[in-house]
Amino acid sequence: MARSKLEMSRRTAARAARRQQLIDATMKCIARKGIGSTTLADVAKEAGLSQGIVNLHFLTKENLLNETLQCLAGEYQAQFESTLAKSGPGAAEKLLALVELDFRPSICDRRKLAVWFAFWGEVQSVPTYRKICDELDKHYDQEMVRLCESLITEARYEDLDPVIVCDALSAMTNGLWLSCLISPKTWDRHKAKEAAMTYLRGVFPEHYKK
Amino acid sequence: MARSKLEMSRRTAARAARRQQLIDATMKCIARKGIGSTTLADVAKEAGLSQGIVNLHFLTKENLLNETLQCLAGEYQAQFESTLAKSGPGAAEKLLALVELDFRPSICDRRKLAVWFAFWGEVQSVPTYRKICDELDKHYDQEMVRLCESLITEARYEDLDPVIVCDALSAMTNGLWLSCLISPKTWDRHKAKEAAMTYLRGVFPEHYKK
Amino acid sequence: MARSKLEMSRRTAARAARRQQLIDATMKCIARKGIGSTTLADVAKEAGLSQGIVNLHFLTKENLLNETLQCLAGEYQAQFESTLAKSGPGAAEKLLALVELDFRPSICDRRKLAVWFAFWGEVQSVPTYRKICDELDKHYDQEMVRLCESLITEARYEDLDPVIVCDALSAMTNGLWLSCLISPKTWDRHKAKEAAMTYLRGVFPEHYKK
Amino acid sequence: MARSKLEMSRRTAARAARRQQLIDATMKCIARKGIGSTTLADVAKEAGLSQGIVNLHFLTKENLLNETLQCLAGEYQAQFESTLAKSGPGAAEKLLALVELDFRPSICDRRKLAVWFAFWGEVQSVPTYRKICDELDKHYDQEMVRLCESLITEARYEDLDPVIVCDALSAMTNGLWLSCLISPKTWDRHKAKEAAMTYLRGVFPEHYKK
DNA sequence: AATGAATGAGCTTTCATTCAT
DNA sequence: TATGAATGAAAGCTCATTCAT
Numbered sequence: 001m002a003r004s005k006l007e008m009s010r011r012t013a014a015r016a017a018r019r020q021q022l023i024d025a026t027m028k029c030i031a032r033k034g035i036g037s038t039t040l041a042d043v044a045k046e047a048g049l050s051q052g053i054v055n056l057h058f059l060t061k062e063n064l065l066n067e068t069l070q071c072l073a074g075e076y077q078a079q080f081e082s083t084l085a086k087s088g089p090g091a092a093e094k095l096l097a098l099v100e101l102d103f104r105p106s107i108c109d110r111r112k113l114a115v116w117f118a119f120w121g122e123v124q125s126v127p128t129y130r131k132i133c134d135e136l137d138k139h140y141d142q143e144m145v146r147l148c149e150s151l152i153t154e155a156r157y158e159d160l161d162p163v164i165v166c167d168a169l170s171a172m173t174n175g176l177w178l179s180c181l182i183s184p185k186t187w188d189r190h191k192a193k194e195a196a197m198t199y200l201r202g203v204f205p206e207h208y209k210k
Numbered sequence: 211m212a213r214s215k216l217e218m219s220r221r222t223a224a225r226a227a228r229r230q231q232l233i234d235a236t237m238k239c240i241a242r243k244g245i246g247s248t249t250l251a252d253v254a255k256e257a258g259l260s261q262g263i264v265n266l267h268f269l270t271k272e273n274l275l276n277e278t279l280q281c282l283a284g285e286y287q288a289q290f291e292s293t294l295a296k297s298g299p300g301a302a303e304k305l306l307a308l309v310e311l312d313f314r315p316s317i318c319d320r321r322k323l324a325v326w327f328a329f330w331g332e333v334q335s336v337p338t339y340r341k342i343c344d345e346l347d348k349h350y351d352q353e354m355v356r357l358c359e360s361l362i363t364e365a366r367y368e369d370l371d372p373v374i375v376c377d378a379l380s381a382m383t384n385g386l387w388l389s390c391l392i393s394p395k396t397w398d399r400h401k402a403k404e405a406a407m408t409y410l411r412g413v414f415p416e417h418y419k420k
Numbered sequence: 421m422a423r424s425k426l427e428m429s430r431r432t433a434a435r436a437a438r439r440q441q442l443i444d445a446t447m448k449c450i451a452r453k454g455i456g457s458t459t460l461a462d463v464a465k466e467a468g469l470s471q472g473i474v475n476l477h478f479l480t481k482e483n484l485l486n487e488t489l490q491c492l493a494g495e496y497q498a499q500f501e502s503t504l505a506k507s508g509p510g511a512a513e514k515l516l517a518l519v520e521l522d523f524r525p526s527i528c529d530r531r532k533l534a535v536w537f538a539f540w541g542e543v544q545s546v547p548t549y550r551k552i553c554d555e556l557d558k559h560y561d562q563e564m565v566r567l568c569e570s571l572i573t574e575a576r577y578e579d580l581d582p583v584i585v586c587d588a589l590s591a592m593t594n595g596l597w598l599s600c601l602i603s604p605k606t607w608d609r610h611k612a613k614e615a616a617m618t619y620l621r622g623v624f625p626e627h628y629k630k
Numbered sequence: 631m632a633r634s635k636l637e638m639s640r641r642t643a644a645r646a647a648r649r650q651q652l653i654d655a656t657m658k659c660i661a662r663k664g665i666g667s668t669t670l671a672d673v674a675k676e677a678g679l680s681q682g683i684v685n686l687h688f689l690t691k692e693n694l695l696n697e698t699l700q701c702l703a704g705e706y707q708a709q710f711e712s713t714l715a716k717s718g719p720g721a722a723e724k725l726l727a728l729v730e731l732d733f734r735p736s737i738c739d740r741r742k743l744a745v746w747f748a749f750w751g752e753v754q755s756v757p758t759y760r761k762i763c764d765e766l767d768k769h770y771d772q773e774m775v776r777l778c779e780s781l782i783t784e785a786r787y788e789d790l791d792p793v794i795v796c797d798a799l800s801a802m803t804n805g806l807w808l809s810c811l812i813s814p815k816t817w818d819r820h821k822a823k824e825a826a827m828t829y830l831r832g833v834f835p836e837h838y839k840k
Numbered sequence: 841a842a843t844g845a846a847t848g849a850g851c852t853t854t855c856a857t858t859c860a861t
Numbered sequence: 862t863a864t865g866a867a868t869g870a871a872a873g874c875t876c877a878t879t880c881a882t
Contacts, residue, residue: 011841018841034335036246039876050843055878057841114334121331123392124324125244133392160408167397168405171385178384179377182333182343187377195378198370202412217861221865228866250852260868265853267866434862454755456666459855470864475857534754541751543812544744545664553812579840580828587817588825591805598804599797602753602763607797615798618790622832630789637882641844648845670873680847685874687845 019057019067021047026068031114035065035122066128069119072112073136079107084143091150092207098144099200102173103193113181141166155206165203172199229267229277231257236278241324245275245332276338279329282322283346289317294353301360302417308354309410312383313403323391351376365416375413382409439477439487441467446488451534455485455542486548489539492532493556499527504563511570512627518564519620522593523613533601561586575626585623592619649687649697651677656698661744665695665752696758699749702742703766709737714773721780722837728774729830732803733823743811771796785836795833802829 025046029038040054040061047053058064079101087097101107123129141163148162148169176192201208235256239248250264250271257263268274289311297307311317333339358372358379386402411418445467449458460474460481467473478484499521507517521527543549561583568582568589596612621628655676659668670684670691677683688694709731717727731737753759778792778799806822831838 014841032335034332036332037335040878041876051845052843052879053841056843059878061877110334117327117334118331120388120392121328122244122246124320124327125242125247130392137393164401164405164408167389167401168382168386168408171389171402171405172378172382172409173385174388175381175383175385176378178330179381182330182340183347191374191377192381195374195381198374198378198413199382199409203408224866249850251850261870262854262868263866266868269853271852431862438862452755454752456752457755460857461855471866472858472864473862476863479857481856530754537747537754538751540808540812541748542664542666544740544747545662545667550812557813581824584821584825584828587809587821588802588806588828591809591822591825592798592802592829593805594808595801595803595805596798598750599801602750602760603767611794611797612801615794615801618794618798618833619802619829623828644845669871671871681849682847682875683845686847689874691873 015057018053020071022049022054022057022064023068023071026064027072027111027115030068030118031111035118040064062128066132068115069129069132072115072119073132076107077136077139079104080140080143091147091154092204095144095147095151095200096208098147099169099173099193099196103176103189103196105189108177108180108189108192110181110184113177117178117181137170140170144170151204151207155204157204157206160203169196169199172196225267228263230281232259232264232267232274233278233281236274237282237321237325240278240328241321245328250274272338276342278325279339279342282325282329283342286317287346287349289314290350290353301357301364302414305354305357305361305410306418308357309379309383309403309406313386313399313406315399318387318390318399318402320391320394323387327388327391347380350380354380361414361417365414367414367416370413379406379409382406435477440491442469442474442477442484443488443491446484447492447531447535450488450538451531455538460484482548486552488535489549489552492535492539493552496527497556497559499524500560500563511567511574512624515564515567515571515620516628518567519589519593519613519616523596523609523616525609528597528600528609528612530601530604533597537598537601557590560590564590571624571627575624577624577626580623589616589619592616645687648683650701652679652684652687652694653698653701656694657702657741657745660698660748661741665748670694692758696762698745699759699762702745702749703762706737707766707769709734710770710773721777721784722834725774725777725781725830726838728777729799729803729826730823733806733819733826735819738807738810738819738822740811740814743807747808747811767800770800774800781834781837785834787834787836790833799826799829802826 022043025043026038028046029042033042041051043064044051044053054061054064058067080098083097083101084094087094119129120133123133144166145162148160148166151157152160152162152165173196176187176195179187180189180192197208232253235253236248238256239252243252251261253274254261254263264271264274268277290308293307293311294304297304329339330343333343354376355372358370358376361367362370362372362375383406386397386405389397390399390402407418442463445463446458448466449462453462461471463484464471464473474481474484478487500518503517503521504514507514539549540553543553564586565582568580568586571577572580572582572585593616596607596615599607600609600612617628621630652673655673656668659672659676663672671681673694674681674683684691684694688697710728713727713731714724717724749759750763753763774796775792778790778796781787782790782792782795803826806817806825809817810819810822827838831840
């Protein structure tokens with residue numbers, strides 16, 4: 001009856017691993033078939049496990065999808081933080097590093113983009129999805145606006161609104177991701193990054209000369 | 211047996227009207243519930259008609275969805291053409307008119323945006339959706355690239371690649387739409403247009419002085 | 421208001437013709453697709469008429485099927501009678517004529533056989549079908565038994581039961597029809613008739629020497 | 631993960647039993663209502679199970695029907711084989727045993743006959759049904775022709791074609807089954823067998839004296 | 841914890857029937 | 862009489878969820 005703490009934590013770790021395994025399988029399925037056509041059977045099969053496994057670990061499908069989106073958002077945020085932390089001290093450097101992040105293979109991966117857009121496609125009708133996205137955006141915007149403000153102040157781009165500039169940048173990133181997703185033949189992550197840089201150079205010519 | 215041409219055309223017109231009515235109902239449902247949760251019963255109810263009506267006019271649900279997306283794409287293209295035709299002769303004017311178009315109420319309408327993103331969310335997994343989107347994009351890009359080339363030549367922005375600039379602009383538009391859709395509290399179409407203008411002014415400072 | 425008798429009968433004739441046209445179309449459809457898969461729309465299309473036409477003339481689908489079977493049975497019975505009437509006076513001749521009838525092109529026609537077996541396949545579960553079939557059989561048996569009795573008496577086949585012999589003959593005919601239907605490659609109406617003759621020669625060797 | 635062979639085979643056996651249970655229920659329903667009117671709900675109810683059970687085990691209704699026919703054909707063939715094996719060495723004995731088989735209660739059972747004719751009624755329009763029937767017939771004919779050949783050789787019935795005789799016999803069997811099915815009041819399996827014997831005695835008088 | 845057979849609600853689809861024209 | 866758009870009941874099928882093992 002008595003279970004050692006060690007055993008307990010082993011259990012917990014095993015549980016977490018299984019959950020992650022199922023979330024990964026879910027992403028693969030969504031990328032391949034879309035949210036609407038992804039069944040729990042598909043996910044279980046992709047994970048090499050049995051029918052009832054998802055309900056066992058996530059109780060409902062809704063839950064699984066929420067946690068999948070949360071996982072995706074968490075992953076982005078983690079990389080965002082670590083990028084900010086690792087990059088040089090200047091605002092211009094940091095901003096550049098964040099743009100580079102968005103088009104790094106681990107982020108700008110067709111499978112992950114497909115999953116993002118699958119969720120964005122339902123964001124309007126599923127409140128939980130919106131909440132998760134909003135939370136991420138809020139955090140992202142805070143940091144970005146701060147950086148833009150620094151640049152504007154530094155170089156006296158007097159007529160620029162930092163919020164507008166920053167939001168436009170993030171909008172463009174999303175748009176470029178959509179291009180990469182829809183038209184992989186004409187778009188790749190390098191071209192997309194170049195397009196984003198066009199914008200940065202346009203608004204902050206002093207900082208990002210070619 | 212003998213049917214007057216008049217009666218035939220009345221029939222045809224009535225059929226077309228009913229189809230449009232069903233497509234409209236579909237858009238409303240998708241905007242409200244998402245593609246995956248929209249049932250044919252929902253559509254029929256929204257249209258005030260009976261169960262079997264969609265199958266009668268579109269044969270399958272798949273068909274209905276394809277035609278709904280096609281309708282959306284066709285509508286955009288028509289407004290795109292007419293905007294090009296009506297606007298003044300200069301490339302700068304035309305480009306500006308097209309940007310304004312994208313944030314005009316009839317286009318930048320939350321319901322329609324929701325439908326666009328619902329379809330983009332499945333573009334990866336439904337070939338027909340991709341085909342329709344690609345076709346629209348191809349046409350859009352052709353015109354836009356031409357306009358950007360004119361501006362670049364006129365003002366000797368020597369180091370700009372017209373394709374990159376134009377694609378970045380359209381990506382930004384999509385991204386701004388997503389912002390309007392996800393965060394209607396912080397975004398409206400005026401702010402979104404302003405953000406797009408930030409980009410235009412950045413890359414073509416000679417043409418779009420503030 | 422007043423309609424001449426002539427006009428009335430014209431009307432009646434036209435109605436009857438249309439009904440026959442629909443019954444013919446029904447047979448074609450049943451032969452091609454089976455009863456279960458034949459829809460009223462199929463029948464109408466085959467007849468080159470419009471959707472609601474069957475209900476207009478037969479009220480229900482059930483009705484149409486009943487009358488189709490009735491038509492088939494009536495047609496057989498009519499040819500049966502006329503064959504009896506036309507053939508020579510002897511019982512042996514008459515019996516031979518009836519066997520020949522069963523493998524005549526107008527009867528042993530694959531399309532018609534298919535329809536017969538389609539109805540026989542439901543005879544167990546649809547009382548009306550059974551009734552129609554029973555009625556035809558009763559009449560057929562009466563005549564056949566009489567003929568067999570004559571032959572048995574004439575030639576002193578003392579240990580033959582006329583009812584058994586006659587029923588066996590009609591059973592064999594049905595069985596041969598099934599063979600023609602199922603295995604058209606190995607069976608045709610000539611071979612089938614030859615097989616039936618094998619039986620006749622076996623039981624009545626004096627009358628049907630080779 | 632590790633599963634004992636015992637458990638696996640238990641599973642497999644349970645699956646097979648459930649499938650057979652559903653096939654049995656299907657036959658009951660077809661005999662009672664016909665193929666066209668038998669719904670999956672009927673079958674499930676007859677089996678005392680739930681709606682989705684048929685699709686779980688057979689995927690589609692079409693599949694269920696095919697396997698039902700296959701089961702019927704397999705059962706016949708098995709009894710055919712065992713009858714051949716068990717009966718005495720002579721061809722005459724074997725042929726007699728096969729005729730007796732056809733009118734044995736386990737074969738000449740009204741429910742089963744109804745099912746046979748239900749399928750034969752669609753054989754023309756459903757290729758799979760035809761294929762299954764053809765396969766059975768081919769095998770049946772092979773053995774029967776061999777037996778007839780032996781008899782013909784033994785007793786010098788010089789002008790008999792073994793193929794015709796054998797096919798006629800099987801045709802008669804089918805026809806007699808139809809009689810038993812349609813007219814159970816005037817036909818029973820004993821009378822039917824007697825009728826078949828009439829034929830055998832007619833063509834092979836030396837072997838089957840009364 | 842894991843399995844996979846079973847359930848049953850809910851979906852798309854079919855189609856006999858109705859009815860305004 | 863004839864049309865064909867519309868209806869709605871009923872069918873086959875899917876799949877999230879449950880549960881005995």
